[in-house]
Amino acid sequence: MNCKKYTKLNTKQFNYLKIIIYHIIALLVILFTIFVYKCPMYYFFNFPCPGCGITRAHFALLRFDFKQAYHYHPLFFIAIPIILYVPHRNVLKRKLSIKAEIISIIILSILFLMVYLIRIYNKSIFDLIL
Numbered sequence: 001m002n003c004k005k006y007t008k009l010n011t012k013q014f015n016y017l018k019i020i021i022y023h024i025i026a027l028l029v030i031l032f033t034i035f036v037y038k039c040p041m042y043y044f045f046n047f048p049c050p051g052c053g054i055t056r057a058h059f060a061l062l063r064f065d066f067k068q069a070y071h072y073h074p075l076f077f078i079a080i081p082i083i084l085y086v087p088h089r090n091v092l093k094r095k096l097s098i099k100a101e102i103i104s105i106i107i108l109s110i111l112f113l114m115v116y117l118i119r120i121y122n123k124s125i126f127d128l129i130l
């Protein structure tokens with residue numbers, strides 16, 4: 001009896017399984033973020049991180065309160081494309097090259113760092129502390 005025949009997935013089935021698992025993980029992360037999540041950096045160091053406020057910004061966005069969303073995190077509009085792109089990049093017909101992805105990561109990191117430093121400098125980030 002050949003058990004391998006029944007247990008081994010072909011590449012297409014494996015890719016579908018991967019996509020399903022990614023979406024289940026994404027759903028769990030979203031549920032965790034909504035109901036449980038507290039910023040780990042703030043939890044351990046009592047200081048906000050560069051991403052602090054981005055979840056609240058998206059809740060404000062759901063209410064179409066763009067001003068409040070901007071107040072919570074000025075780069076809130078970047079998060080959704082990133083969140084959608086990263087897990088789907090292998091199934092997209094047109095995706096960025098590795099070089100373009102690395103450049104994007106560097107640019108986004110610098111952007112987040114600059115916004116973080118500005119928010120610390122003008123103390124607006126401390127308004128977010130609960």
Ligand SMILES: [Zn+2]
Nearest residue numbers: 039049051052
């Ligand atoms: Zn944070």
